[in-house]
Amino acid sequence: MTKANDLIIRIGGEGGEGIISSGDMITQAAARSGLEVLTFKTFPAEIRGGYAMYQIRFSHEVILSEGSGFNVLCCFNKEALDNNRSQIEKGSVLIYDFPGGDIAEEQNIEGVHCYPVPMSKIAKEELSTYRSKNMVAMGAISELFSIGAIPLRELIQEKFGKKGQEVVEINFKALDAGAKHAREHLKKTDPFQMDEGKPQKDVMIISGNEAIGLGALLAGVKYFSAYPITPATEVAIFLSKHLPKVNGNLVQAEDEIASLANVIGASYGGVKSMTATSGPGLSLMQELIGMSSMMEVPVVIADVQRGGPSTGLPTKHEQSDLFLAALGSHGDASKVVLSPEGVEDCIYLTTEAFNIAEQYQVPVLILSDGSLGFRTSSIKKPDPSKIKRIERLKYEPGANGDKPYERYELTESGISAMSHPGQPGGNYISTGLEHAPSSAPRYSPENRVSMTDKRFGKLDTLEDFVQATEVDDMDGAQVGVIAWGSTIGTAREAVKLARAEGVKVAAIYPKLVWPLPLKALNAFAKKYPKTLVPEVNKQGQLASLLRMKTDMKPISYNIYSGMPFTPKMILEKIKEVSK
Amino acid sequence: MTTATEPMKSKDYKSTVPPTWCPGCGDFGVLNAVLKAFADKTMSIDDTVLVSGIGCSSRFPYFVKTYGMHTAHGRVLPVAAGLKMSRPDLNVIAFGGDGDGFSIGGGHVPHVVRKNTDLTYILMDNSIYGLTKGQVSPTSQVGMVTTTTPYGAPDNPVNPLAFCLTYGATYVAQAYSSKSKQVQELVTGAMEHKGFAFVNIISPCPTFNKINTFDSYKESLEEVPADHDTSDLNAALKIALRAKEGKTPIGLLYKVERPTLVERLTEIRQKAKGDDNFDLNKVIDQYIP
Structure with a gap:
């Protein structure tokens, strides 16, 4: 039997059947046993019901993408089989709920290794709880492909221990029943077998959305305001838990306009501030993105893109907010847009986004997307002591001698020192109106040109700065x-x-x-x-x-x-x- | 409230930018009374931020020497709230008009109010859109003829006082721009109040509003009764609803204490054992597989 170096397992079924939670668990188990993992999930916009899919790619090498298709398809129901049937390639494995589920016939697909596992039946009849169906399937998968059997048990103990030993035992039993079925009733004819990896010490497993939150913490974020929206909400959930630990504040605003307004107010006060949203929220924020550009207030906005326009495909993947991010907001608004490639980038490009926002006093947008936001991936742990943190150019009281402070002073770099309320002599009105260097409203043609050129010209050095x-x-x-x-x-x-x-x-x-x-x-x-x-x-x-x-x-x-x-x-x- | 160390006069707070308001505008009275309140309380120029939206009255911050923000139409409250949350040491005072606060920005008011956000909100209510030269506003009377309602306004007005009382504001007052001393007192009370304080100041627009004029208010103004219990919400609402009888109550309607947003956020940070030097490895290690 050849050892596989790269294995993709897709699990499909009804939303609410525990596909996501069991998928998370086997992913974590594999990572714990030293494999590289990368997951890909799609699920319906509804809370329950509808087709849900969880795909895991296992490898001994760094994984670049979710891959092409799958080696193993595990179907919890007929809908999953119907949805994926055309994608089953020769040489791959099909595991399906039979007999006892809603798949009526035994499957015989030419060139495909078909393994019936009566998941529903075992769960209902042997374990008297249908909810354990997902664990039966995990037991069979773990047995068939030698993935994380020991860590899987540890994780069940850790995850369900709080609910009492009874719950742990039921899950153990389900796992064992699935494994036993695979051992005793299935003749393994496929070549897929994962070698155990070497458990890594400096690895973490985190989703793209959580990674954006972590990047923000590493950059020194102290204020976050957002409104719940799929597929970006996990950024707020992550930070709601951790931001208060660094003495930061997080609030849920009444809408996305308010969340960016909050963030602009907080950043004007001198605090690194951020919001996260998806397309519909980004549409609402356009006016205030222009305002922060005009006021030259640093802000960071993560946009976890989804299918648009309008409500569109809330849980599906699309990269269609680039026009909005780059060209949106009325007038000539200067801003910066970054695009992370994977989970690790979600950390480091978010810290970079803060650095750019601070350095150039501009709004910076991070364009993630639904599949990256939901993706979990094993990555190297970041070292907080090695993160470069850039602070905005601050006004120093008395630094200019008798010359009055000018918030929007025309400088060679286009960047002017920013005062924060409380600083003597730094008083100014931060304004969305066109303004003179002093910040007083001024509409003269000369001033208009020099101020517009300042706001764009300051980004001339950006390409070298970001690298x-x-x-x-x-x-x-x-x-x-x-x-x-x-x-x-x-x-x-x-x-x-x-x-x-x-x-x-x-x-x-x-x-x-x-x-x-x-x-x-x-x-x-x-x-x-x-x-x-x-x-x-x-x-x-x-x-x-x-x-x-x-x-x-x-x-x-x-x-x-x-x-x-x-x-x-x-x-x-x-x-x-x-x- | 952060104060200055030296005694201050109201002219000490005036910036060099001359007000852009029309002659006879009620907002001049508000500006003078607010600056008197500042001087009376020796408010610190450096630790005070005036935040405004868009409209005639929202030009207010330019005429004052403190820090300030002139934001977008309707967004004064969430911008001010974000500033106050991140810098609770500052005096943050929000300014705006009736259109800014109760039309385009109306969606923010319930939330800033119910959270008892630590802000003073001074609204100059002239029942008209002045900056765009005379359109119906959310506090215009039904039937009012304006440039966009030539056949008379079809909508009932909002009642700013009842609105804020209903959502749980902890300080609600109404004043009249010509009654300078009362404006000063109520603004001072609002600035000293812990939590969200709302002062609706009737500030007539002689240029575009020919219905709600200095003369008409002479008839409708009505002092809050001296024996009114300012901790009684029902009584306060009853006074607020005098507007239905064509009356304009002035004075302090309501004042109670309850935990503020800043206090609640402080509690959350304490629960999480917030520490400026928190080691982020402790967060990272939670994601080891």
């Missing part, structure tokens, strides 16, 4: 891939696969997406005139911005079904355009 653009060169490459956000990981994997097949391809991964890092992009386009931009939106939003700001004529590859790209999809496209 968040990665170039993956290749001599003789026929095509250069440009990806942003969580598509980056998928593109990386596609590039790797393409090169393994002998296709010459280069790539650039801009994580600063607005203002565009033009130096790096233009240099890239010069080397690789044929560029391919895969992104999960209808209009080709990054490709459009590239056409607007560079001479590039990128080939757009757009999908917008509510699902992210798979590496195979991008691989095929690379091959197609390389011809």
Whole structure:
């Protein structure tokens, strides 16, 4: 039997059947046993019912994306089987609830290893609790593919111990019954078997949304205000627990307008402040994003994108807020947009977002997305002592001698010292009106021009400051891939696969997406005139911005079904355009 | 309330920016009375922030030497609240008009009020949109002819006093801009109050509102009875609802004490054993698999 180095298991069933919680548990168990893990979840917008899916990728190497398809499909019900049937590839494994569930017939799919496991029946008849069905399935999966059997028991003890030993025992029994069924009634014909990894000391497992919260804490956030919205709420949930520990305040505002208003007020007072939302909330915030740009008040806004417009696809994946983030708000509003690639980036780009906001006194948006927000992934623990924290340029009372303080003083860098209430001599009116250097309203043409140029010009040094653009060169490459956000990981994997097949391809991964890092992009386009931009939106939003700001004529590859790209999809496209 | 060390006069608080209001505007009276209240309490110029929305009255902060924020239309309260939460050491006073507070910003009022947010909110109510030259406002009378209601306003007005009382404001007063001494007293009381303090100041607009004029208020003004119990919510509401009889009650309607937002947030930080030097490794270690 060959040992697998890379295994993808997809579990599907009815929302509310414990798919998410058991998926979380086996993921954690695998990470505890030293495997790299990365999860991908989709679930319905409703609280209960509807099709839910949890996919886990296990590997001994760093995992770049959720992968293409799956090796193992575990179906809790008929709907899950129906939804996935067309995606079952030869050589893969199908585990399904039979007999006793709503799948009426034994499955015999040519070239597929089909394992019936009577999960519902065992749960109901042997364990007299239908709720243990998910644990029966986990027991079978753990047994069949040698994944985290011991840690799984430890986790059950840790998780259910609080509810009493009885609950722990029932779960143990379910796990054992599933494993026993696999041992005694299934003849393993598939090749998938995970080697145990080496338990790592410096690893943590965290979701993208939690990672944004952690990044904010590491950056020194002291104030957070938000309104609940899928798929961003977990950022607030994480910070509501931890922010008070660092003496910070978190409030739930009455709407997203109020949450950004709160954040602007707090930051004006000198406190690092942030909010998190999704598309509908970002739409509501547009006026105040412009205000913070005009007032030059540093703020950080995380937008965990979902399918739009309007209510759209609240729980599904899309990268379609780039236009809004980059071009939104009326008037000429300067702002910065970052796009994290994965969970680790959610930490470090959030700390970077605070640093940019402080350094340049601008609103900074972080464009995550639903699949990244919900994704959990094993990553290296950050070292809080190594996080670079930049503070805004502060007004020093008396530093200018007798010259009166000017909040919006025209300087070479475009950055002016900011006073905070309480500082003698620093008094000014922070205002959304066009203003003179002193902050008094002034509408003269000369002043208007110099102030607008100040607000944009200060970002001229940003590309060098951020250094968040990665170039993956290749001599003789026929095509250069440009990806942003969580598509980056998928593109990386596609590039790797393409090169393994002998296709010459280069790539650039801009994580600063607005203002565009033009130096790096233009240099890239010069080397690789044929560029391919895969992104999960209808209009080709990054490709459009590239056409607007560079001479590039990128080939757009757009999908917008509510699902992210798979590496195979991008691989095929690379091959197609390389011809 | 943070105060200055030196005795202050009201002119000491005046900035060099001259008010932009029309001659005869009620807001001048409010400005003078508020600055007298500042001087009387020797309010610190450096530790006081005046926050406003958009409208004629929202220009207020420019005319004062303190710190200030001139924000977006309707957003004065959440901006001021965010500032106060993160900087409870400051005196944060919110200013605005009836359109800013009860139309475009009306959605924020219930929440800032029910949280007993530690703010003073001074609203200059002229029952008209002045900055846009005379449109119906949320406190305009039904039937009022304005540039957008040539056939008469179809909507009933809100009652700002009843509105704030109902949502649980802990200090509610109404004043009249020409009665300078009372404005000063009620504003002082509001600034000294712990929690959300609302002072609705009737401030006539001689340019665009020909219905609610200095003359008309001579008829409708009505002092809060001397024996009114300011801790009695029902009695306060009854006075607030005198508006239905065409009356304009002035004086302190309601004043009680209850925990404020800043106090509640302090409790939360204490529960979490908040520490400026908290070791974040303790959070990170919770996510070890």
